[in-house]
Amino acid sequence: MGGAAPVEGKGKKKSLDAVINLVPFIDLLSSLIAFLLMTAVWTQIATLQVGQQGSNNPNPTPPPEEIPKLSIAVSDRGFVLASGADQVPVEKAGNDYDFDALNKKLGEIKGNVPEMNDVTVMPEDGIVYDVLVRVIDACLGARMLNVTLQPPST
Amino acid sequence: MIDPTIPYARTSNHQGIQVPGHRMGPRLRRSKVYGGGSMGKKSGYADLMLTPMVDMFTLLVVYLIQSFSSTGEILHMSKELVMPTAKHGKEMALLPVVTIAGDSIIMEGTTVADISDLMSGNNRDPDWRIPGLEDKLRDLRERYIAIRNNAPAAENPNAGPDPTTSVNIQGDKALPFRILKRVMHTCQLAGYGNIHFAVVQGGDPKGTSGEDLGKLLHAGDEG
Numbered sequence: 578m579g580g581a582a583p584v585e586g587k588g589k590k591k592s593l594d595a596v597i598n599l600v601p602f603i604d605l606l607s608s609l610i611a612f613l614l615m616t617a618v619w620t621q622i623a624t625l626q627v628g629q630q631g632s633n634n635p636n637p638t639p640p641p642e643e644i645p646k647l648s649i650a651v652s653d654r655g656f657v658l659a660s661g662a663d664q665v666p667v668e669k670a671g672n673d674y675d676f677d678a679l680n681k682k683l684g685e686i687k688g689n690v691p692e693m694n695d696v697t698v699m700p701e702d703g704i705v706y707d708v709l710v711r712v713i714d715a716c717l718g719a720r721m722l723n724v725t726l727q728p729p730s731t
Numbered sequence: 732m733i734d735p736t737i738p739y740a741r742t743s744n745h746q747g748i749q750v751p752g753h754r755m756g757p758r759l760r761r762s763k764v765y766g767g768g769s770m771g772k773k774s775g776y777a778d779l780m781l782t783p784m785v786d787m788f789t790l791l792v793v794y795l796i797q798s799f800s801s802t803g804e805i806l807h808m809s810k811e812l813v814m815p816t817a818k819h820g821k822e823m824a825l826l827p828v829v830t831i832a833g834d835s836i837i838m839e840g841t842t843v844a845d846i847s848d849l850m851s852g853n854n855r856d857p858d859w860r861i862p863g864l865e866d867k868l869r870d871l872r873e874r875y876i877a878i879r880n881n882a883p884a885a886e887n888p889n890a891g892p893d894p895t896t897s898v899n900i901q902g903d904k905a906l907p908f909r910i911l912k913r914v915m916h917t918c919q920l921a922g923y924g925n926i927h928f929a930v931v932q933g934g935d936p937k938g939t940s941g942e943d944l945g946k947l948l949h950a951g952d953e954g
Contacts, residue, residue, distance in 0.1 A: 599781055606788035613795035622806055623820025624899060624927035626892075629919050702909035706902045709911070710815040710930055717819035726926075728912050 625713050630697070630727040644692050647721070649679075651700040651712055658682055676711055683719035695723045702728075806830075806901055806929055807840075815904045817930040823899065824891040826927065827871050829864065829914060831902040836914065838867045846910055859916040868898070868921035897925035 650657040656667040656679055667678045687693060696716045700709050709726075716724050806823075812832040830837040836844040843863035875895045898918050902911060915926055 599785065603781075603785065603788065606785070606792055609792050610788060610795065613792065613799060617795060617798065620808070621932035622814075622823050623817065623930055623932040624823050625817055625820050625930055627926050627928065629915055629924060629926065700908045702907065702912075704908045705904065706906040706908070706911060706928075707815040707904035709908060710817055710928060713928070714817040714819050714930075717817075726912075726915065728908075 625710060625717065625724075627698075627713060628723065628725040630725055644690065644695075646695055646697065647686060647693060648697040648699060649712060649716070651698065651704050651708065653701065653703065656712070658686070660686070674708055674711070676715060679712070680715050680718065683715055683721065687719045687721060694721055695725070696721045697725045697727050699727050806899070811903075812901070813904050814901065814929060814931050816933040818933045820930050820932055823929065824897070824927070826892060826894050826897050826899045827868065827923070828899045828901055828929075829868075829918065831900070831906055831910060831914060833903075836861065836864055838864060839871070841867070843867050849910070849913065859913040860920060861913055861917040864914065864917045865921050868918060868923060872922050892925060892927065896923060897927060898923040899927045899929050901929040 645660045647658065647660045650659065655669045655674060658665040658667065658679075665682055667675055667682060669675060670678075698709070698712055698716070700712075713724050806828060807830070809832055812830070827839065831846070834846050835842045836846065836849075843866075844861050849861065872895050879895070900911070900914060900918075918924075918926060
């Protein structure tokens with residue numbers, strides 16, 4: 578284990594094999610494992626960046642006028658995607674929000690207008706944070722990276 | 732002389748029937764009391780297979796170093812706060828954290844407002860402002876700016892979000908938007924216009940799942 582033991586002849590030739598002392602190596606590994614297990618983070622935390630309507634962005638980049646803006650109204654009934662005068666409702670599937678349909682619609686819109694990066698999400702007061710995060714996540718998944726939150730009343 | 736009337740009679744010395752009490756069991760036969768163990772005295776040391784153990788240790792260390800992350804230290808996780816999951820989040824930066832958990836709005840470990848108090852009729856601010864949170868945020872912002880002014884050389888344009896204009900919001904999944912919008916509005920009033928919602932990273936883009944550990948172990952076996 579750890580290398581063959583040197584076989585000494587009667588002063589003739591010295592063996593080239595060396596014994597590796599495994600004990601400190603195993604000690605080091607055990608200490609490392611204990612430390613890493615204690616400091617391990619099993620839940621990866623990430624962030625979703627959103628802007629606010631009227632926020633003081635230091636580097637505002639106004640979009641070209643010809644690119645229509647997309648807004649997503651989130652209510653108890655579902656989503657309504659609006660761009661200019663066009664409105665596309667995405668109703669709830671039973672009691673749950675239909676995020677698959679929302680992802681599909683956002684993908685279609687991004688496919689038709691690849692320059693569209695700005696989305697305004699307008700949730701009602703009763704919408705829970707989880708639904709809001711999933712809507713923002715769907716927008717980011719469709720590569721619409723500038724997400725702005727705006728309450729419908731403002 | 733074999734007696735043909737006895738069917739189990741043997742020609743050898745073995746007897747078909749032995750007297751009870753004179754036959755030892757195999758365990759007793761091997762015991763030292765009866766002189767068992769013909770190989771001599773058994774060693775007190777057990778052979779330990781060190782090679783697979785060292786292999787296993789090395790694989791574990793590699794996996795744990797690979798999944799080592801310090802981003803979780805920024806947030807304080809509590810039992811009553813269940814964060815939502817998102818797939819397209821970015822890595823968390825070191826920013827001020829506003830936590831909305833249970834009935835409290837917590838900033839830097841201090842409760843700055845009670846949600847039930849905020850939503851009660853006599854405390855409904857038409858401007859959506861939360862005074863305690865705003866004061867705390869303004870104070871923190873002034874301190875950040877003072878530190879930055881004292882050490883301008885440390886400023887790095889690639890250092891991530893600006894801690895004087897960006898804030899992390901850590902909220903529960905069931906938090907209604909009517910609370911969240913007041914917190915966001917207060918952050919904006921205090922100069923924190925860039926909001927970062929803290930979420931649990933879904934989809935596992937960093938390779939820290941048990942599946943990846945399985946792949947690593949499998950690769951070790953193949954090697």
